Amino acid sequence: MAATTSQRTAKGQLAVAPAANAVASALQAAKGGIATVKAAKGGIATVKAARGGIATVKAAKAPRVPKPARHKLETFGLTDVGLVRDGNEDALLLLEDERLYVVADGMGGHSAGEVASAFTIESVRAFYANPDLTKRVKSAYLRQRRGGQPMAEADQSPHALRLKKAVESANISVFRLAQQHEQLRDMGTTVVAAAFVGNKVHIANVGDSRLYRIRSGKLQQLTEDHSLLNEYIRMNLLQPEEIESFPYKNVIVRALGLQESVLVDLFVCSARCGDTYLLCSDGLTDLVRDEEIAAIVRNATSAAVASHRLTELAKARGGHDNITTVVVRLHPVSWQPPKPAMPPPPPPGSAPVMMPPPPPPGLAPVVIPPPPPGRAPQS
Secondary structure, X not given: OOEEEEEEOOXXXXXXXXXXXXXXXXXXXXXXOEEEEEOOOOOEEEEEOOOOOEEEEEOOOOXXXXXXXXXXXEEEEEEEOOOOOOOOOEEEEEEHHHOEEEEEEEEOOOOHHHHHHHHHHHHHHHHHHOHHHHHHHHHHHHHHHHOOOOOOHHHOOHHHHHHHHHHHHHHHHHHHHHHHOHHHOOOEEEEEEEEEEOOEEEEEEEOOOEEEEEEOOEEEEOOOOOEHHHHHXXXXXXXXXXXXXXXXXXXXXXXXXXXXXXXXXXXXXXXXXXXXXXXXXXXXXXXXXXXXXXXXXXXXXXXXXXXHHHHHHHHHOOOOOXXXXXXXXXXXXXXXXXXXXXXXXXXXXXXXXXXOOOOXXXXXXXXXXXXXXXXXXXX
């Protein structure tokens, strides 16, 4: 809809109104002053020219229209129990509508790690699904910005604040649950999350689960491990040749759920077509070197192929921990996923595969009852 311009001029004045993509009303002229109005697309401008003066007014901006996505995302997530553990303490989230991807690696005995990671994933999902929380985060961001408070680059977006608050909310949820149940005490989890917005990716990280970016064939770790090993490396307490044999490699110094508040690392990076992002737990990175990850992702024909091959290599190396990978590939908006391959037709002359006939009408299916309590099933 074209913009409209409303002007009031004092008697005897000349008004000139060049309006861009707007309809400007005719103005009466007389000697004295000049009023100039510039109307923005879709905006409404009102001007009153001062007697004998010059007034320039820019029209109010039209309501903001969300920008379309600059990339099309190809995503795939896979979690595997590995070859040693009885249960899977990893969890993942692919929230496609929000372009949000999360990996959590739980810790704690008696299945508490499974509870911590699963609870974290559901807490983040619920936070993003709550429109009231989204409005409150945006209002908080605007108050902070209007207040003139200094903001780090990673905080200069409501999307970054939303991601950070979602992780902090998950931390409180896990902590309070642990306080309510004795068997869940001291449970915790790592978390790494990536939210893609426009040409940016916002990253949140607590613990030693990682996010990598593969760009132009080169791999870069975008997160920092909150592990005892990394602390020793930062303090120059380990020589390079001692890193591989460090006995406390898997001890982490920061996790969700251990305290009522947690420090969340927040990053923002540019996102480009051709990039591939990998979120993963340490069940992968303990067994597969960075250069091997880069080669597998670079040569994979799809996100699914990359995820499966990384998992298979970690299991081939022993699979001593749960293995979780989420692969996100950025394509142009014109990209279309390949159609799934159709199974080949049967050879000429072969008999068609017949499905077993359904049971007669009214015949109940056979159900084998479970063994009585306390009695082992017969082999």
